[in-house]
Amino acid sequence: MKNLETSAIKTWCPGCGNFGIINALSEAILETEEKIGRENFVLVTGIGCHGKIADYLNITSLYALHGRGIAVATGIKIANPKLKVIVCVGDGDAYDEGMEHLIHAAKRDIPITVLVHNNRVFALTTGQATATSPVGFKGKSTPEGSKERPINPLKLMWAAGAGFIARGYAGKPDHLTFLIKKAIFYPGFAFVDILQPCVAFFNTYEFYNQKTYVLPKTPQDKEVLEKIEEWNYEDGEGKIPLGIFYER
Amino acid sequence: MEEFSILIGGEAGQGSRKAGLLLGKILLEWGWQVFIYDDYQSLVRGGHNFSLIRASQKKSLAVDFSLDLLLALDKKTVELHRQKLKEKGILVYSTSKISDVREGLGLPLEKWVKEAGGVSLMENVALVGAAAKILGISWEVVEKVIKEEFGKETEEKNLKVAYLAFGSCKTLLKIPKLKAGRQILLTGNEAISLGLIKAGMNTYFAYPMTPTSGILHFLAEKQKEAGLKVYQLESEIGVVNAALGAGFAGSRAAVGTSGGGFALTTEGLSFAAQAEIPLLIVEGQRTAPATGVPTYTAQSDLFFTLYAGHGDFLRFLIAPGDAQEAAFWAGEALNLAWEYQTPAILLVDKQICESTFTVEEAIFSKIKSRKLVLANNDGEYLRYKNTSSGISPLAFPGEKGKVVKVNGYEHDERGLTVEDAEQVKKMQEKRLRKFQKMKEVVEKLPAVNIGGKKNSQTALVVWGSVKGVGLEVAERRGLKLIQPVVFQPFPEKQMKKALEGVKKVIVAENNALGQLAEILPKYGVKVNSKILKYDGRPFWLKELDEKLGNIGN
Numbered sequence: 001m002k003n004l005e006t007s008a009i010k011t012w013c014p015g016c017g018n019f020g021i022i023n024a025l026s027e028a029i030l031e032t033e034e035k036i037g038r039e040n041f042v043l044v045t046g047i048g049c050h051g052k053i054a055d056y057l058n059i060t061s062l063y064a065l066h067g068r069g070i071a072v073a074t075g076i077k078i079a080n081p082k083l084k085v086i087v088c089v090g091d092g093d094a095y096d097e098g099m100e101h102l103i104h105a106a107k108r109d110i111p112i113t114v115l116v117h118n119n120r121v122f123a124l125t126t127g128q129a130t131a132t133s134p135v136g137f138k139g140k141s142t143p144e145g146s147k148e149r150p151i152n153p154l155k156l157m158w159a160a161g162a163g164f165i166a167r168g169y170a171g172k173p174d175h176l177t178f179l180i181k182k183a184i185f186y187p188g189f190a191f192v193d194i195l196q197p198c199v200a201f202f203n204t205y206e207f208y209n210q211k212t213y214v215l216p217k218t219p220q221d222k223e224v225l226e227k228i229e230e231w232n233y234e235d236g237e238g239k240i241p242l243g244i245f246y247e248r
Numbered sequence: 249m250e251e252f253s254i255l256i257g258g259e260a261g262q263g264s265r266k267a268g269l270l271l272g273k274i275l276l277e278w279g280w281q282v283f284i285y286d287d288y289q290s291l292v293r294g295g296h297n298f299s300l301i302r303a304s305q306k307k308s309l310a311v312d313f314s315l316d317l318l319l320a321l322d323k324k325t326v327e328l329h330r331q332k333l334k335e336k337g338i339l340v341y342s343t344s345k346i347s348d349v350r351e352g353l354g355l356p357l358e359k360w361v362k363e364a365g366g367v368s369l370m371e372n373v374a375l376v377g378a379a380a381k382i383l384g385i386s387w388e389v390v391e392k393v394i395k396e397e398f399g400k401e402t403e404e405k406n407l408k409v410a411y412l413a414f415g416s417c418k419t420l421l422k423i424p425k426l427k428a429g430r431q432i433l434l435t436g437n438e439a440i441s442l443g444l445i446k447a448g449m450n451t452y453f454a455y456p457m458t459p460t461s462g463i464l465h466f467l468a469e470k471q472k473e474a475g476l477k478v479y480q481l482e483s484e485i486g487v488v489n490a491a492l493g494a495g496f497a498g499s500r501a502a503v504g505t506s507g508g509g510f511a512l513t514t515e516g517l518s519f520a521a522q523a524e525i526p527l528l529i530v531e532g533q534r535t536a537p538a539t540g541v542p543t544y545t546a547q548s549d550l551f552f553t554l555y556a557g558h559g560d561f562l563r564f565l566i567a568p569g570d571a572q573e574a575a576f577w578a579g580e581a582l583n584l585a586w587e588y589q590t591p592a593i594l595l596v597d598k599q600i601c602e603s604t605f606t607v608e609e610a611i612f613s614k615i616k617s618r619k620l621v622l623a624n625n626d627g628e629y630l631r632y633k634n635t636s637s638g639i640s641p642l643a644f645p646g647e648k649g650k651v652v653k654v655n656g657y658e659h660d661e662r663g664l665t666v667e668d669a670e671q672v673k674k675m676q677e678k679r680l681r682k683f684q685k686m687k688e689v690v691e692k693l694p695a696v697n698i699g700g701k702k703n704s705q706t707a708l709v710v711w712g713s714v715k716g717v718g719l720e721v722a723e724r725r726g727l728k729l730i731q732p733v734v735f736q737p738f739p740e741k742q743m744k745k746a747l748e749g750v751k752k753v754i755v756a757e758n759n760a761l762g763q764l765a766e767i768l769p770k771y772g773v774k775v776n777s778k779i780l781k782y783d784g785r786p787f788w789l790k791e792l793d794e795k796l797g798n799i800g801n
Contacts, residue, residue, distance in 0.1 A: 008664050042645045044493070052654070055664045060645045062496050063655040063665070065519055068489040071481070075493025075501070076645070078449055078477055083497065083645055101489075104482040 004029065008055040015205075017196030020170030021117055022053055025086070027173075028180035029059065033088070036184075042085045044073040046093035049124050049198075050117035053088050067098030070105050073112045081111075084184060093116040093130035095151055106160035109188045115180065116153065117170075118190075119198040120233070127201035131135075133236045150215055150233040154245055157191045163248035164190035167241070169212050170197065171205060175242065182244060195240070208240065215243035249423060250305055253314060256375065257298035260291055266397075267319070268299025269433070270376045272604055275303045276433050278385050283394025283662045283716070284604035285311045285786070290458070290542045296324050302332030305426060306666045307606065309570050309716025312789040316421060317382070318352075318459040319375050321345065326352075326391030329512055338420055340378060342371055353386030353420075357413065364408035377417075384422035387414055405641075424722025425586035431544035436600035437462030439571035440504075440530060441470070443578030444616045449528075450499040451477045453487040459543050460504035460532040464500045484509035486515030488529070495525040496654050500582060501647060504530040507549045508539070514556045519656045520591040521561035521679075524632070524640070527590075528582045533597040535784040544784030545598035547712050547758040553593050554736055554767070555739040560676065562683040564592035564690075569697070571605035573733065579615030580693070587618040588686050589639065595735070597758070599713035625649065630661040634674065687737040695739035695747050700729035705751040708796070709775075711735075711764050714756055717787045725796060727754075732764075740771050752776045754799060 004026045012018045029041060041059045045051040047066035054063040064072045073087040094102045095117050105112065121139065122128040128141040132153065136145040157165050164186040168176040176194065183190035195212070197204040211231070219227045224246045231240040254271065259262040265286055272282045280303040281600055288297040313332040320326045320341035326349055328631070330339060339352030346354070355378055357371040364370070373394070380390045390410055398406050434442070434795045441463050444452070464480065471478045477499075481487045489501050494501035505513060510531045520527040533549045535541035553565055564584050568574040578594055585592040623641035629650040633640040640661075643650045653663030658675055660666045666675075700708070700722030707728040710718035715731045722729035730746045732739065747753070753775050755765040760782040766773045769781040779795045781787055 006664060036781055039646055039648045058651055060652045062493065063657060064489065065515055065656055071486045071489035075490030076497045078479060079489065079494035079497035079499035080646060100482050104486065108287035
């Protein structure tokens with residue numbers, strides 16, 4: 001993995017879920033670069049803790065504005081369809097400020113790979129609720145607990161017509177590598193929501209370690225929504241399925 | 249006859265604009281210089297639309313309501329405009345829509361359309377055929393223009409309709425045939441599109457918004473032939489960011505919008521400056537604030553486009569004065585954006601975008617490509633190499649052996665994020681050196697136009713679309729006309745030269761705050777008086793002339 005690193009010093013908290021994601025993404029790039037060509041990878045990031053991955057990976061990258069990674073990636077892919085465009089965005093980035101771009105990229109079926117580092121909290125701004133924070137989430141802007149229900153991003157992507165919908169977990173990097181590789185080779189718009197514990201502001205390791213399980217196989221079309229709704233990003237519900245929910 | 253004016257009007261949906269364009273093209277073929285002002289409302293059916301055509305022997309870029317011919321498809325046109333006819337002016341109207349008008353020439357347009365087996369919309373073409381005969385233009389010219397303007401399916405019926413109308417009328421106002429040059433009729437939007445294509449634009453992104461939607465439509469139609477990619481995206485925010493992505497990937501990208509859409513574009517503008525991505529933005533002003541009066545004109549975004557975007561940076565801000573200038577500067581601005589790896593804004597308005605102008609074809613060959621600073625293969629590629637000019641060599645994704653890191657955070661030469669004081673200062677100074685180069689190049693371009701009586705001590709200073717009317721009035725009154733075209737970096741030397749010998753400065757502009765008059769003192773220009781118009785309409789010739797008369801020479 002050494003040869004994908006830059007000289008930048010990683011400033012993520014020890015134990016941050018982003019380490020699992022950068023390892024899985026690096027592995028996926030190294031395992032696929034023979035076919036794709038290192039120079040053809042383009043990493044686009046938004047703003048948030050996740051975005052620092054642009055500084056840490058020694059591949060061509062564009063460190064975009066908050067919420068705009070997917071829009072930038074759309075332009076890159078339109079301009080040069082030969083490039084393999086991977087977009088790392090945060091939940092604040094994709095489900096709050098930049099949601100219009102996510103929905104339209106899925107609708108447009110623009111062939112990019114979207115990896116959402118979903119820690120369900122604004123971490124770099126020191127802990128406020130995002131669109132996927134659960135009801136009752138106590139952040140700096142919601143000291144009484146959030147009263148809003150979270151968005152289920154997989155359901156949103158299903159409604160928007162995404163052709164590839166998956167969920168991974170930063171605590172299961174091998175499975176995540178598998179998902180990212182699948183997404184990279186998917187010929188259309190590919191979406192992977194990645195559950196990412198934030199040790200500083202929303203430590204969900206134990207919760208996810210207990211609740212997540214890997215889907216034995218991709219559900220039949222008529223079962224997709226049911227599987228997507230098995231967990232609605234709330235606390236205290238049943239199990240959390242991981243894997244590919246839908247592949248058109 | 250030196251010049252004449254024709255107004256053709258009707259409800260939205262009756263095709264008065266198309267009729268105006270057909271008549272304009274016929275007059276151009278007949279050797280006349282043509283300018284068409286289109287007035288329409290933000291609705292699809294009903295209301296009142298009109299095209300005002302000024303045909304002249306000498307180029308003109310402005311209109312007046314002193315009509316030689318009034319062509320009415322509906323009654324409202326007669327009611328609203330009959331008093332603008334000159335003493336010997338002629339009113340021509342459709343008898344199917346208007347029965348109680350006593351003056352003028354009533355024509356059975358509906359009957360001719362039926363005889364030709366056409367649909368009622370074709371009354372507009374019947375009126376054009378009739379007008380051509382009234383003006384004494386030969387049938388061959390009418391035939392040629394109709395064949396050019398209509399597709400195979402409707403060409404035959406339209407020709408038939410026009411022929412019946414043409415054959416049923418008499419020549420009442422004969423205009424001579426003149427010798428035509430190599431000229432074409434273009435709207436500002438079409439001229440901008442062609443200028444961008446000439447400068448090698450590869451991608452165009454937009455969200456529909458008057459008055460620049462015409463660029464989107466024209467380019468979408470042309471994309472295959474011109475090898476372009478044209479996309480309508482989810483919002484102006486999506487548009488500007490996609491254009492940034494395209495520019496990063498090495499594709500010459502442009503976007504088009506109006507003030508409201510430009511408001512959403514501004515975070516991307518700031519990003520383009522910081523990340524040093526070439527980007528061209530066309531901003532077509534309309535009557536604002538907010539939704540304003542969407543299909544009418546204004547020049548009220550000069551402050552906005554000058555200062556938009558957070559942070560310390562310069563952009564090229566260029567405001568051409570007519571379609572011909574817009575064609576040239578659209579191409580030049582795209583080339584400048586690429587040479588200096590920076591955003592450029594082409595500031596136009598509804599009056600330029602949607603009016604129709606006589607454009608000399610030769611203008612497009614004046615758009616010359618500029619040399620790009622490209623990276624070689626020596627050592628590690630540094631996207632933000634700290635050069636003496638401040639311009640860092642370009643490389644694009646997909647180039648073997650090069651890692652291209654572009655960053656909206658402050659960054660080091662490689663493009664990695666930095667926060668330490670020394671590097672932050674160093675990179676800002678790299679960009680400052682580039683801004684200095686931008687200032688130098690502006691002084692080498694025709695950044696300030698001068699016209700009228702060049703040794704007059706009184707100068708009429710105008711910008712953008714007021715150039716047309718300003719030039720004509722300045723010539724008439726013996727004033728010097730000064731038209732700054734580039735606003736950032738401001739061509740201080742050229743402006744100073746233009747003002748040599750001038751003792752009195754009168755500024756005329758289409759806004760309420762006097763935005764040009766407000767910024768000129770910053771460059772040492774004393775403004776003596778202002779003439780402002782802010783009702784959504786351009787200055788009419790007589791109106792500006794009279795207002796200048798009140799101020800005196």
